[in-house]
Amino acid sequence: MAALEMQRFLREVDAIAELIQGMNSDDPAVREKSTSEADKRISAIENKGVIEGGCRTKLNRTVIDSNPTDARDNPEMNQENFLKILEQDAQERAKRRKENEKLANALKQMGNEAFAKGDYGTAIQRYTEGLEKLKDMQVLYTNRAQAYIKLEKHREAISDCEWALRCNDRSIKAYVHMGRANLGLKNYKEAVQCYKKILDIDSKQENLVQAYVTQVEIAERKSFQEKEALEEFEQGKEAATSVKELLQKLAKTNQVAIYYAGGIKLLTEWIKDCTEQTLFRMHSGFSIINDNEVISSCFFTLQFISCNNVLFIHVISLMIVVFFSSYSEENQQVLVTWPNTSKQLIELLCSEVPEVQKQCVALLSLYSQTEHGRNLILNNLDLSKLLQTLMPLMSRSDTVACSAVGILTNLALEKRFKIKFRANVEATALPPFSNLLKKNIKLANQSVLPQCISVMGNLASDEVIRKQLSESKECWEACLTAMDDCLLLGNEADYRETLFMLLGLMVNLSLKSSCEIQEKAVAITSRCLSLLSSRDGEILTRTAGLLSHVLPQSAFAVEEAVRGGLVKKIMQLLKASGQTTTRYCIRTLAACTKASEQARSDTVQLDKSKSLAYSPQKLNF
CATH class of the missing domain: 1.25.40.10 (Tetratricopeptide repeat domain)
Incomplete structure (x- = not known):
């Protein structure tokens, strides 16, 4: 009975709260209705002394009860009962909330499933039902x-x-x-x-x-651009109206290729600034080109390229003019997100027509030069295929090679680009890179190859990718082949950048020990011994760095190094080296003296001034 009374009391509190909220409403009708209801309740209390459905105590301001109830005689018992009722009510509310949470979570999951399917109306309905359970x-x-x-x-x-x-x-x-x-x-x-x-x-x-x-x-x-472009068009400015007129002519179907080539060439000449670019988009320019069978077959189907490459080149030239300026992000997005465009752009890079390759690479190069453009590439293109397609182009001697490596250089700095290759770098990025290194260095494009190695170096800055490359036999063999070519050609100055970047990559890959490094340690060491005769300070620093990473991993490599006079060369290098080189040299000597008695003897004999023993600054690494 007491629990029932408590429930009635709580319902009455909720009703009064609703009345107060209604009286504070911005809607006059709601305020009037709530005020009227409040007046009725006050009148009922004053006239009848009761609140319907609530406490049944009769109000009497003049009579004092001379016979108090047992509950008043036992206030402690009354308080105890009241607390029990509150506790029971709290438990019931907690139980109901737990049940409602379970139902709300189930409805949330159903809503999420509908959302994932694109059924947003059903998703909203399920989320709403969930909120009815748990507000x-x-x-x-x-x-x-x-x-x-x-x-x-x-x-x-x-x-x-x-x-x-x-x-x-x-x-x-x-x-x-x-x-x-x-x-x-x-x-x-x-x-x-x-x-x-x-x-x-x-x-x-x-x-x-x-x-x-x-x-x-x-x-x-x-x-803003669309508003401005529309104003110019409505004012009848020649450039603005010409864009629309030319697009209308290009919309005609079943014309010969030369008709479209001429129209697109004229259109390209008229598009000079942001206004014409915007009007091209607003008047469905890309749709007109894409939906035209003659134009689209040339642009999107490789089989037609050989006979219609003039039309194709005009189309690509138009794309470059239309989609690239300081503030043409929307146009860039329209192009790359258009159905099949992203796939076909990569396929066109494989065209046998040099000019087609050149224009496609130029288009992608423009994308890679801005953050917005790079994001579009990362979000819409198959990055593995893109890299595998661009790498072979770097063996060319023209501007295509420079543009291709520029694209990858810009992308390789992006974290998302690296993440994409974490799972399969050995199968995707490594094979074309290895092929480049294994080719005759003398025939390679010396302005491009160092940048290509730098791209792999940027990828290897990711710990997951570095571990895979460090453990790859193919990777180390390719690096050693390239080192051999640089050493055998003799003229270090001609291949200095390639060798410098290659050593940097190998230093990076050897940061952590691996079975493959241990396997190749002797071969790496023998090549480093030759490089220690270099007069290039940066080459010497990286060579010492590579030795400091490799020698601790192989006792056989230490023996090879000591027999080759490494201790003497390192001691000479210490006399005129900077802080980084000194640190590498000390670590190299430490690895040698730890594993070789001969190295310890050579060190003591060569360090007659005891500079290593008494120069803390030399050993501070």
């Missing part, structure tokens, strides 16, 4: 906001994000989706503010925030 479940609000954004219901998404922040004011996901929703509404300033609030929660998210802010800036530029 303070933050993730349901942010998930539903994301689904609303997919359906372009941006205001509803913002409302859900606000509710999520009421549940947790440090929700990064809520600010992200609120920023995206504001972007969808073209509230650019508000979107940036939402993204920047993330830094107040976690200052380490600076890169994430900058990426989102960049998206806002691109969208705002796009909106």
Whole structure:
């Protein structure tokens, strides 16, 4: 009975809270209705002395009860019962919440599955049902906001994000989706503010925030460009109207290839700035070219290249003009995300027509030169195939080789590019790289090969990739072959950059011990002994660095080094070396003297001044 009374009391509290909320509403009708209901309740209390469904104590201001109840005679017992009722109610509420949490999580999972299938309406329905079970479940609000954004219901998404922040004011996901929703509404300033609030929660998210802010800036530029371009077109400016007229002519079907080639050439000449680029996009320029069978067969089908390469070259020239300027990010995205474009761009790099290869490489090179362009490549192109296609082009002696290595150099600095090759670098990146190194160095493009080695060095800065390459027999054999070519050719100056970059890569790969390094340690050491006669200080430093990594891994290599007079060469190098070289030399001597009695004897004999024993600065590494 007491529990029933408590439930009635709690319901009454909820009802009164709703009345108060209604009386504070911005809606006059709601306020009037709530005020009227409140008046009725007050009147009922004053006239009847009861609250319907609540405590049945009658109000009497003039009479004092002369016979107190047993409960009043036993206040401790009354308090004990009250606490028991509260505890029981708390337990029941906790039980119901646990059940509701289970149901809400199940509905969330169902919503996530619908979202993954692209069924955003069903996803919203499931998230809503989950919120009916548990109104303070933050993730349901942010998930539903994301689904609303997919359906372009941006205001509803913002409302859900606000509710999520009421549940947790440090929700990064809520600010992200609120920023995206504001972007969808073209509230650019508000979107940036939402993204920047993330830094107040976690200052380490600076890169994430900058990426989102960049998206806002691109969208705002796009909106401004389209507005400006439309104004010029409506004013009848010749360049603006000519773009549309030429696109209309190119939209004609079943014309000969020379007709389209001439039209595209004229169109390219008219497109001089951002206004014409924007009008090209606004008037479906890329769709017209892509949907035209004659043009698209030339652009996207390799079999047609040999007979229609003039048309193809004009198309590529148009793409370069249309899609690349300081602020043409939207056009760049349209091109690379168009169906089949990303695949065909890589295939066209294999064309037997030199000019076709040249234009395709030039197009990709432009993409790689900006952060936005690199992101488009990373998100849309098959990176393994791209690398495998570009590497062989580096053996050419023309500008194509320079552009090809430039693309990979720009991409290799990106963390996501490295992550892509973690699982299969030996099968994808290593074979074409090894082939380049194993070719006659004398015939290689000496302005390109060092950069190619640098690309692999950047990949090897990733610990996972470095471990795989360090344990690869193919990799070490290719490096040794290239070293042999550099040493045998004799004129070090001609191949200095190649040798310098190669030594840097080998120093990097030998940071951690591996079975393959132990296997090749003697071969590596013998080549390093020859290089210690070099007059190039940087070559000497890297040679000493490689020895300091390799010798501790092989007693046989130490024997080879000591027999070859390594101790004497290192002692001479110590006399006129910088801090880095000194550190490498000391480690090299330490490895030798630890494993070889002869090395210890040679060191003592050569260090007559005891400089190693009494010069702390020499040993401070």
